[in-house]
Amino acid sequence: MNNQIAEPPAIEDVLARTLARAIENSGRPKRDIASETGFHKDALLRVIRGTRSVTVDEALRLFAAAGVPARGTLFLALAGKEELAANWMHHEMGEFWDELVASMPGTLNDALQDKLNEVRPRWAVGTSKLVARLVSEHIDDIASRDLSLALGR
Known part of the structure; x- marks a missing residue:
């Protein structure tokens, strides 16, 4: 083997x-x-x-x-x-992705400020899943709004 x-x-x-x-x-x-x-x-x-x-x-x-x-x-x-x-x-x-990669470090730094030392590496995968789910929900929300606007005309 x-x-x-x-x-x-x-x-x-x-x-x-x-x-x-x-x-x-x-x-x-x-x-x-x-x-x-x-x-x-x-x-x-x-x-x-x-x-x-x-x-x-x-x-x-x-x-x-x-x-x-x-x-x-x-x-x-x-x-x-x-x-x-x-x-x-x-x-x-x-x-x-290009914009996300460029903006995420600064955005995280600004949002976390004094909590940077509390972040644990093991949270990274779960956080990426949360971000992906939020993006997906945002796309669904936009699609629903576009559909309701189109049907409302």
Whole structure:
């Protein structure tokens, strides 16, 4: 019986695959993306193939040039959620996630203030479920209001 724990994929490989998906599905020519981001076209092709690593700044520029919400996509990919990154990157969910990732730390800090030392890591999963449920209920509420407005006319 094999008791070895599978090694997680290398960050460089995950980033290369995620960037490749973003660029390939952007609808933009690679030469335009390369020019806009300061990459030589050959260097961009090496990034997509995974034979050239990129800095975080370069990855963010490439995601932005591909029309992808850069911070949220990068966060998902690096957090081991590569498929979600790919699925969300060209949809409004990706934009929502990008804004949530950017605003949540400051929002939590402001809301918790003196209670920061009382927060426990074990609460994170439950809190994420609560936030997801609130977002879902908010969407349902908006849909109900839109429907009632449409029927009321």
